Amino acid sequence: MTTLTRSSKQSLNSPASDQALDQARTALGRTSDRVYLDHNATTPPDSAVLTKLSSWALDWGNPSSIHQHGRGPKTRLREARDSVSKMIGASSLETIFTSCGSESNTMAVRGALSALQKKGDPRRHILSSALEHPSLRRTFDALKLEGYDVELVPVDRSGRVNEKDVEARLRPNETVLVSFMLVNNETGVIQPIKEITRAAKTVGALVHTDAVQALGKIKVDVKELGVDYASFAGHKFYALRGAGVLYSARGAPLDPLVYGGGQERHRRGGTENILSIASLGFMCSRSDEVEGRAETIRELRNYFESRVLLEIPEASITCLESPRVASTSSLLLPGTDGETLLMSLDMDGFSVSTGAACSSGSPEPSPVLLAMGLTREEAQCSLRVGLGWSTTREEIELFIETLKRVVTRLRGLRNWHPSPTEEQVS
């Protein structure tokens, strides 16, 4: 998975001038003049989704209505639920539509604990990590104030939670919930959820996984993972914003987070957002494309990383040796500042990020990278590149040349030079 291809650098070996780049862009027929490499923040709706938008919007009726205007939407809802359920390996009764991944995360944790507390369950110990999405980290912060003992399993620079570290911290009769993400949003590292779940089940703990960054990137089978709850979001998988999913295994305790009518079998109130749900269902009906798309993206990503490592002195790839999804590349570019880098690249027409969009605007370096043991200095020179289904070889070529040029310029401004004692390829 971490083998890099070293081909195809012939044509762009010498840095192109700005003018040459402009010419290249024009030649490539780029009309929007923008290259989007931030697919972890959100994905553009698939072109087929955009085509179907108007027809879905015409099914605006309330699926709870028992007249004709409710029947079309109800059918769309059922079809979407079937298609999502099939893709994640759940039964349709176990698939709950929410409004987003953050809601699914909050709901899983709050809903499980609330239901257990009502039954008089005395367990108050939770295991998770510092790599989790803010929706979980902040839910845990709230739970701490309510008497829960939230323990974060340490993670090293591999970015991978070690199942042994989880196992060692499980407390029989105390650990009530274990929650780890399946794919990290900043590094792309795939966590050993199956192994963690197996360990957690030995003490009877419930298991939740935030699989938001996994859907559409790797095969996700909730039964195979063995988890009780899993969170998903449509807008990370080329569907519209506004549809999330919480998988809740049959029999798993779960109180609603949002109350309402009898929607989602009384588990999530609110008139269903058919337009967004239909778009997610549609994308999930294309699950057989996932593997092939990932393979194409992996080749592009590996090509990109090999070029970066070869051509940008002292650049490194975070979690290079860990199992990662194909689409994420987390770079460290010493001698640059991530924010400045991002803004320079933005001015040159490239959308990338320094970390999670959810935390952007904050001057602090990524808490995820810091939690992995990177120094503040390292975290501050990080850049996240997120490839997607529409990413082309040409975009990657353009991006590499621009990145090299911008890094060189920023390093020059700081009068930074590669350390002479280190090899150029780290």
Next chain:
Amino acid sequence: MTTLTRSSKQSLNSPASDQALDQARTALGRTSDRVYLDHNATTPPDSAVLTKLSSWALDWGNPSSIHQHGRGPKTRLREARDSVSKMIGASSLETIFTSCGSESNTMAVRGALSALQKKGDPRRHILSSALEHPSLRRTFDALKLEGYDVELVPVDRSGRVNEKDVEARLRPNETVLVSFMLVNNETGVIQPIKEITRAAKTVGALVHTDAVQALGKIKVDVKELGVDYASFAGHKFYALRGAGVLYSARGAPLDPLVYGGGQERHRRGGTENILSIASLGFMCSRSDEVEGRAETIRELRNYFESRVLLEIPEASITCLESPRVASTSSLLLPGTDGETLLMSLDMDGFSVSTGAACSSGSPEPSPVLLAMGLTREEAQCSLRVGLGWSTTREEIELFIETLKRVVTRLRGLRNWHPSPTEEQVS
């Protein structure tokens, strides 16, 4: 407000035959062969919303991204917030986007109480009514299990909460929250929220109003009402599903319900659903149309009700003498069963309901009507007619004729005859 117009019944005085109705439909150029009179359940997206759908969908970037792809969506978000805030009389900092009205309702109550509890507030008494939306009724059910004392103020057949009844039940140092809806979803009755708020403030209670059925139907000014929280939903006002609003007055205590990144100033996590939010903002930018539209609808509704009262023996209008929004007509049609009536009308091409869509599918009569003191028998013969911006005189004419025919047929099947001791016009 309850004066009925008695004009314009000349042309359709004698019941039209089925064939004549079909001819009338054809003449009216009805292509979909459906008349939608269930606007309280949900509204069709305005045609201008459908036109703008694709352009909004192209602003798919994450508004939290600091690159170019995030800037368009961020601008749309700000514009929508300004436009919604202006329409409801709030400042933009007080306007929080949620996913739906049910979420806004749950969030207001949960968020306020959670924040107060953290501060050690000992008050546990809540005042509300049995007329509220299920999202509130079920939130209250959950709170009762957590030690809250939820008291429901009784309501009579007027469907109106009496502020004196609220006042009499307020308990200094005990009442923490008062929550009443501004407009009832089944009867259309407008509640005296301003007066209730004034009373509640004398004991320092927080006030929430569910204004979901008010937006776009009457002028709503949260400052004038004086409430601390107000809930709204886009899909009851010709916007897309997927955008709700919680108004939370500056300084009002409020914990998040959905945790996440820093979205909505840390009050509601989750990547913002720009498409739905933009559609709601767009509709709110048309707030100056509301009054005129309501006037047109009121004339149609009054005409409809006058015809029903004149031509359907023993028919009556629920809450006829109470202040009501222009668009709702809640009928009692003795000698029929609401569900059967609904299904017959559905087969004839009319979408109406027996009560809230949120409770449909349930064989039980409307809990709202029962709470108002209607008998089970009365509640079971109720029909809710919800007019909207696109409702035409022709649709109303067709509906009246069909309703008369269907009611006569159903009464005949039951061998039901008007009581000879009552006047035809009740």
